[in-house]
């Protein structure tokens with residue numbers, strides 16, 4: 001009963017609570033309805049605040065951006081070395097940079113409250129000038145540039161003035177920025193540049209004048225030199241007393257020395273002008289070396305120096321290169337070696353360091369036993385006008401140009417030149433160049449060594465000569481022994497004969513220490529066991545009459561040093577061939593060797609044919625200078641040619657109409673019709689006849705371009721005066737197939 005009462009009480013209470021809650025909710029809803037307009041206002045305000053924040057942020061960014069731009073401009077203006085200032089419409093200075101303030105010493109740009117006028121500072125004038133560029137810029141709104149002279153810090157300066165108008169936000173020009181650039185130094189630079197240009201032009205003109213002068217001088221000097229060299233050469237070929245011969249030799253060697261100096265100077269100036277170029281042609285390597293050693297052989301012999309030539313066996317016979325320049329470098333090295341050596345030897349070696357794609361790497365070296373070069377001077381001697389020490393000029397002469405030119409030449413040939421030297425002991429100069437091997441060997445058969453097993457004895461007092469000969473002859477398959485003295489040589493020869501393996505050939509040096517060579521030859525020839533041995537005399541200088549003396553003493557052949565390997569081989573094979581055939585032959589000399597037909601019985605007839613052919617060779621010399629006519633006529637005469645001489649190009653055309661010539665030697669500068677025009681005419685006429693006569697230019701100009709002009713005109717080759725026998729011989733060899741060296745000693 002009590003529980004039921006309690007439950008009724010609770011239900012009543014719950015009901016009352018619910019009623020209270022409902023009343024409260026109704027009141028709250030009423031109150032909220034009244035608050036809504038205020039909330040909107042707050043929302044609007046909040047949006048405004050956010051917008052303002054964004055606006056402030058944008059403004060802030062812009063301010064920062066402008067500040068940064070201002071800083072850049074300030075850096076530019078304050079760190080520039082130009083003066084900047086801003087003036088207002090009445091030319092009062094509103095602002096100036098440090099440079100401007102420093103220049104005009106005007107940190108304070110106002111006078112009391114008044115700002116100063118720009119004309120007072122810059123021009124030092126009270127009034128504005130009539131043609132003031134700043135004024136013009138302000139009035140017209142255009143940027144004005146003007147160069148003007150101003151005095152700044154008491155120094156007169158050249159100023160590049162720029163006035164740049166500035167617009168107000170309203171678009172009115174109310175200020176101008178002035179920029180003052182000091183271009184005084186630039187002006188100085190410009191002036192000196194102009195002066196430099198003028199100097200360059202005048203030096204180029206002077207250089208052209210120098211080249212012209214050199215060309216003329218070269219021509220003028222070379223022409224008389226042709227006479228001196230040619231005539232003294234011819235004089236030496238006549239019979240003379242010893243005294244006369246000596247005089248003629250001195251004339252010739254002095255003329256050669258003079259010509260060398262002229263050539264060096266000419267080369268040097270070409271080198272300086274970068275005009276030294278190479279003219280590669282196929283040439284005979286051993287002949288080129290021969291021509292060089294031929295020039296120094298007399299002076300080496302006169303000093304008692306052995307001049308030795310060594311070729312390695314794998315040297316190609318003909319290579320392509322500028323033979324003249326290779327000879328020039330080699331001659332310079334060999335002449336120096338002879339000049340700076342008083343006893344011992346000069347060894348000229350040519351080695352093949354290897355072939356690659358038909359190109360041979362050739363090493364030429366010249367070793368001497370002379371004074372040597374001090375270690376610290378070794379590099380310097382390749383500099384122009386430099387000698388190893390100051391006393392050299394007095395003692396040995398020279399210009400100090402030779403090695404500088406040689407180095408340049410070798411480098412132009414793509415090679416390198418080097419020296420190793422020991423003071424007091426000697427030097428070895430080496431140059432290495434790459435030369436393509438000429439495969440066109442027609443008419444130039446390689447000599448065949450047929451010396452397999454032949455016993456050869458060398459008797460020579462000089463170790464190096466003996467060594468080189470032994471090495472070379474062994475390479476050809478012969479069995480070689482060498483002796484320094486006659487007595488031991490005789491003992492060895494007798495022993496060999498007793499052993500049934502006698503020496504077949506003996507090569508005897510001109511001077512052996514223990515006996516005269518004639519005595520040695522006599523002993524051998526008189527000995528029944530040795531008498532059949534062939535004897536070859538090896539001497540330094542061939543002199544008229546000596547050949548007969550040796551022939552009488554029993555010698556079979558006579559060779560002058562330095563012997564070229566080809567010549568030595570030919571002598572040995574010729575001597576051996578005659579001996580094997582059991583034939584008798586006269587003394588064999590270098591001049592008879594070109595006819596390898598000596599080996600056969602048919603030799604006599606073939607030589608006769610060759611002689612006849614040679615006689616038929618006709619050379620037309622076109623030359624107006626009487627002295628040169630004589631020289632060329634005589635040299636060609638000695639070389640066994642029939643010579644006709646005419647004095648100008650027109651006469652040459654007439655001569656060629658009536659006679660067939662094997663070669664024309666054409667001077668370039670001729671009266672009536674010059675050599676170039678004459679050649680062009682000859683070539684055009686030949687088109688009709690289908691013939692072609694070799695034409696070789698004789699030019700006194702050794703300058704760049706001359707050779708090209710000759711070839712362009714239709715000439716086949718050229719030689720520079722003075723004419724020399726060796727060079728003419730080479731020309732005949734090259735251009736006249738039927739030509740043979742005459743067989744005279």
Ligand code: ADP
Nearest residue numbers: 336337340372381387388398399400401402403
């Ligand atoms: P030149 O011989 O005309 O003085 P080079 O240029 O040919 O000029 O040589 C320069 C110098 O090098 C020579 O003066 C000499 O001092 C030195 N020289 C050259 N070759 C030799 C050599 N074979 N032995 C010693 N010294 C040499």
